[in-house]
Amino acid sequence: MSDPLWSAPLAAGPVRATVPLPGSKSVTNRALPLAALAEGPGSVRLALRSRDADLMASALRSLGARLTPSNESASGVDWAVTPGPVVGGGRIDAGLAGTVMRFVPPVAALADGEVFFDGDPAARKRPMGPILAALRALGARVEGDALPFTVRGPVQGGEVTLDASSSSQLISGLLLAAARFDKGVTVRHSGPPVPSAPHIRMTVEMLREFGVRVDDSEPDTWRVEPGPIAARDYTVEPDLSNAAPFLAAAMITGGAVTIPGWPTRTTQPGDQLRGLLTEMGASVSLTGDGLTLTGSGRIRGIDADLREVGELTPTIAALAALADSPSRLRGIAHLRGHETDRLAALAAEINGLGGDAAETDDGLAVRPRPLSGGVFRSYEDHRMATAGAVIGLAVSGVRVENIATTAKTLPEFALMWARMLGGDR
Ligand SMILES: O=C(O)C1=C[C@@H](OP(=O)(O)O)[C@@H](O)[C@H](O)C1
Numbered sequence: 001m002s003d004p005l006w007s008a009p010l011a012a013g014p015v016r017a018t019v020p021l022p023g024s025k026s027v028t029n030r031a032l033p034l035a036a037l038a039e040g041p042g043s044v045r046l047a048l049r050s051r052d053a054d055l056m057a058s059a060l061r062s063l064g065a066r067l068t069p070s071n072e073s074a075s076g077v078d079w080a081v082t083p084g085p086v087v088g089g090g091r092i093d094a095g096l097a098g099t100v101m102r103f104v105p106p107v108a109a110l111a112d113g114e115v116f117f118d119g120d121p122a123a124r125k126r127p128m129g130p131i132l133a134a135l136r137a138l139g140a141r142v143e144g145d146a147l148p149f150t151v152r153g154p155v156q157g158g159e160v161t162l163d164a165s166s167s168s169q170l171i172s173g174l175l176l177a178a179a180r181f182d183k184g185v186t187v188r189h190s191g192p193p194v195p196s197a198p199h200i201r202m203t204v205e206m207l208r209e210f211g212v213r214v215d216d217s218e219p220d221t222w223r224v225e226p227g228p229i230a231a232r233d234y235t236v237e238p239d240l241s242n243a244a245p246f247l248a249a250a251m252i253t254g255g256a257v258t259i260p261g262w263p264t265r266t267t268q269p270g271d272q273l274r275g276l277l278t279e280m281g282a283s284v285s286l287t288g289d290g291l292t293l294t295g296s297g298r299i300r301g302i303d304a305d306l307r308e309v310g311e312l313t314p315t316i317a318a319l320a321a322l323a324d325s326p327s328r329l330r331g332i333a334h335l336r337g338h339e340t341d342r343l344a345a346l347a348a349e350i351n352g353l354g355g356d357a358a359e360t361d362d363g364l365a366v367r368p369r370p371l372s373g374g375v376f377r378s379y380e381d382h383r384m385a386t387a388g389a390v391i392g393l394a395v396s397g398v399r400v401e402n403i404a405t406t407a408k409t410l411p412e413f414a415l416m417w418a419r420m421l422g423g424d425r
């Protein structure tokens with residue numbers, strides 16, 4: 001086990017590094033269930049290897065799919081996936097992974113047998129009610145409204161309305177497995193706006209890449225036709241949300257960081273880092289070699305609606321605490337139901353170092369103040385841990401609690417951070 005307090009390295013000068021990133025959690029944890037439900041064997045290449053991705057692989061195995069790894073390296077793993085009839089009787093550990101707790105129950109609802117789900121204590125607080133109620137309305141038997149719960153199929157599918165304002169994953173989960181429901185599904189959202197719209201577009205696009213017919217032409221309505229899911233040889237893009245702390249390092253130190261393999265077209269919300277970090281004072285260029293961000297050493301505050309890209313908030317808030325003018329981060333009330341209550345956690349930890357961050361109804365107001373060292377708690381939240389590392393580049397004596405929690409999506413974070421600071425190109 002790693003030291004529970006990790007001394008965040010202070011930057012000695014401008015960071016200049018190329019940082020290759022492993023595969024996207026969101027793409028990996030969609031491609032795996034799609035491959036497991038496909039009409040024949042396929043593969044998922046350059047898949048992320050991390051706690052969330054491993055939990056997804058284990059869940060699908062316990063539901064009857066065969067997953068065989070090969071070519072394992074720092075860049076990820078290639079999975080050969082052989083679908084099988086979906087079987088019940090298993091126990092699924094969702095850990096703290098939103099993608100596992102929301103994407104796997106609709107798969108389990110295809111089984112004619114009970115499947116039990118549980119996860120970390122913190123996962124029991126994450127919103128599940130609307131997707132479990134939707135599965136019931138679509139014909140499955142579900143006991144419980146949050147983790148732990150049980151699901152028993154078979155689900156028939158049909159039409160359902162739910163309030164997905166607490167998480168886009170409530171919609172993505174229903175759509176991903178729905179081609180295998182007898183009647184497919186028509187999902188309607190009713191309520192305050194759904195967050196993380198790019199993640200729903202990712203779901204729709206990947207379903208189409210796997211040969212599924214999806215109609216998303218009407219706002220807040222998605223129709224998935226019943227039919228086979230095509231067997232594919234699918235390659236996962238690098239995780240652009242995990243680029244955030246590394247790009248932030250270039251901003252803070254007035255250096256330059258290149259992320260190779262940055263796609264020129266993607267549904268990943270991390271692509272919005274280009275615009276957001278430019279607004280905060282960086283310059284970025286996207287070429288065939290990847291994305292390079294060059295910092296000036298100066299960080300401007302920002303007034304931004306982050307509803308679409310909520311998972312970038314911890315890094316943006318860390319930068320805002322180091323900026324030369326105040327910031328307002330809006331549209332992110334749903335972050336209260338993420339790995340932890342991220343609004344409360346960010347305010348508490350920034351203030352704990354002497355900063356001035358306040359929760360608002362739907363976000364954070366951050367007024368920069370000189371910060372000093374201290375413990376930055378991570379609340380089992382990978383992105384809180386990396387936010388502490390970002391602040392620690394500029395503030396001496398920051399110690400981040402449980403850096404190992406970054407294993408949720410980036411197990412090599414501490415090593416990659418050290419390499420980046422060593423100027424490893
Ligand atoms: O579908 C996905 O892969 C994700 C959707 C988003 O969830 P919310 O809509 O709950 O914010 C995002 O924050 C999460 O990290 C990944």
Ligand SMILES: C=C(OP(=O)(O)O)C(=O)O
Binds near residue numbers: 098338
């Ligand atoms: C919200 C996140 O994760 P999850 O997939 O567990 O919802 C995240 O990674 O920022």
